[in-house]
Amino acid sequence: MIKAYSKFLDKLETVEKIFLGITVAIMVTVMIYQVILRYCFASANSWSEELARYIFIYDVMIAAAIATRKNAHLQVDFLINLFKPKVKCLFTIGATIAGIVFLGFLFKYSLTLCQTAASNISAGLKISMSVFYACMPIGVVLMILTSIEVVLKNIAQIQALNKEEVSGK
Template sequence: MRILEWVCGAIEKIINFIIIVCLMMMTVVIFYQVVLRYVFNSSNIWAEEFARYAFIWVVLLGAASALRRFQHIRIDFVVNMLPERGQKLIGFINYVLIVGFLLTLIKYGIAISMKTTHQISAGLHIPMSFMYLSIPIGAALMLLFTIQIILRDYLLPSDANSPALERE
């Protein structure tokens, strides 16, 4: 379990670094586009496309990082009224449903990526499969982090590592 925790922590650090780099590049490219448009009364075709695609990658990688840190929005006022055992059961069922959803995203994300390998984007001239790969990659990372949570909090809990009912 410690190895899985270490691997997931290392992957999350890499994800966060990629997110930071993408956000900085988006900021620079969007600033460049604004200057071109309003100062020089011109524009280019790749800047908007780059910002859009970088944003898609940021969202999907960020969703994985947020899942690992329990930072997704939760509506849990009804669940909090249940006894601890009921809360734990609902949490486990929730994560099992998340696994099913993520497996579906991976399956269909790979399928759409394979179908778009020969399509080229208009502005950046890159294969569209690169953009569609963000879906299965983001879902696979979320699946890894979900499996880590299930193992740590529900299947292999220890006294020091009780189920995560009250996360930040």
């Protein structure tokens, strides 16, 4: 079961990386356009700065899901590394489950934010703000999906360690 789930997340991560590659290229292009317009022609427009900002926010949320899956978030693991592998797995499971609970609350409130912002229109792009705020629930769902994989892999690792202990005795 975990192999099929991991394969699904591998494909999803590929889509996320393609999305990030495209949006980073767009963001850099828009920012270069904005700089040239502002400093070479002493003119500016509002949509380019707004677009670059919102693309960046989407990219952060998508990349956070990839970082969650790879356990690459900033963390203080000095104390955890002092423990045996089984205890490390238990701490990781506990922390990840706590994170999933937090993400569940964040998802609920981010949906409310999207609904509230639906009537607001962005100043430069003239698009509903709910489109931009949708990065929160999208990113949260992706982080929950990857967090579930982290929990399942750590449970499997604990089971493997238990089998080693039994067969080693």
